[in-house]
Amino acid sequence: MGTNEFPRGFTFGVATAAYQVEGHIENDWSEWERQGKCKDPNHRCGRGVDHWNLFDHDVQLAKEVGSGAFRISLEWARIEPVRGQVDESAVDQYRQRLLRMKAAGIRPVVTLHHFTHPQWFHRETPWHEPSSVVEFRRYARICARILQGLDALVITFNEPMVLLLGGYLQGVIPPGIADGNKAMLALGNIARSHVAAREEILSECGRCEIGISQNMLAFRPDRWWHPLDRALTRLAFDNYNHAFHRALTDGELRIQMPGLASTRQRIEGGRDSVDFMGINYYTRAHLRFIPKPPFLQFQYRDIHNRGLTDIGWEDYSEGFSHLLVELHHKYGKPIWVTENGIDDRQGDRRPQFLYNHWSQMLSAVRQGADVRGYLYWSLMDNFEWLEGWGPRFGLYSVDFETLERKATPACHYFRRVAQSGVLVEPGRVLEPEKSVEPMAAVAPSTAAF
DSSP states (O other): OTBBBTTTEEEEEEEEOOOHOOOOOSSSHHHHHTTTTTSSTOOOOOTTTTTTSSHHHHHHHHTTTSSSEEEEEOOHHHSSSBBTTHHHHHHHEEEEEEEHHHHHHEEEEEEEEEEOOOTTHHHHTTSSSSSSHHHHOOOHHHHHHHHTTTOOOEEEEEEHHOOOOIISOOOOOOOOOOOHHHHHHHHHHHHHHHHHHHHHHHHHHSOEEEEEEEEEEEEESOOOOTHHHHHHHHHHHHHHHHHHHHHHHTTTTEEEEEEEEEEEOOOOOTTTTTEEEEEEEEEEEEEESSSSSTTTEEEEOTTTTTOTTSSSSOOOOOOHHHHHHHHHHHHOOOEEEOOOOOOSOOOHHHHHHHHHHHHHHHHHHHTOOEEEHHHHHHHHOOGGGGGTTTTOOOSSSEOOTTEEEEEEEHHHHHHHHHHHHHHEEEEOOSOOOOOOOSSSSOOOOOOOO
């Protein structure tokens, strides 16, 4: 393998999440929006980008950029809108869509839980209660029916530490709790729910690859000379990046966050309960100790003068290779990059961002990391949670009024590298852009909440 060649069989693909793109979903996040809790209180996901009605067209767009895999999520609120009552038509729709995706030559990557919940969940069986594990096991049993025979890569939970910090410590996303003890109970039950889901899927589907997607950050002390900034950085790196991975490899959940929350829990069945390590990587955080709760302050700094991304994050590709090598040495398992991307509202930074991060990924591969695939976030612009309709992460831009998808300059570059398996600089890819018919297959729905 040459220094600019990806390993044989390496998979390039794209990622989405149901609530952000499908549209017409009533869940805990739609409730949150109606309470005016996005950064812009008037923003609503509503029809999303109507991916539910434009699914086959969007699969074709994924194929157009050379994708060999397409990450989607199943929406629990669509499948079980009322506790104990399964919408069989939704189950059948998801299965048929994934079968068509596979028939198109694209491997399904399926997330069971990507932040959202049915509206009954937090009221009746919240994560800090043991009943949550029972409910998630039942949901996973339904999902297993959808997954049979698909050879899907299965992600049980997306970014559990983000759900913990945002939903149970800061209280800025559903369920809006700020309680350290409940946060630790919730995280333990999420780990147990992964184990339960794995058991159900293996029981129904036989052997398949199952893991999680963990958001991982590069961390740096804001003041190199300050011992407490350095201590905070070590704690954040261990607790945020590795606690959940560790719980599913050695079977023990260990978190130590002085002044906030701590726990040590045995996760029955957790040992060696993932087949791959999933990493979502975007940026680096600079940590500073402050002498009052929560005792830390984090910010993004442009210390290399590259310009912060449009969402305000540091563009720090070097941290990508460091974390991939770290995952390899700590766990020795195959690695999937389940998200990586940039908010680029003008559309001109994304090709270089891809080149820089792919270069770092190849560096990690040369150092022994068994990286199997890379999924770009996102196939198309979408609703970005608390940020609403502002960010633009898509390989395809979306006109949110007409829902027209248009190729950005990164599409051709992505296709060139994905199809050749050879990394070249963006400026060397000079072929004219292929024409894409944004809405050739299906007219967008005009329905909205």
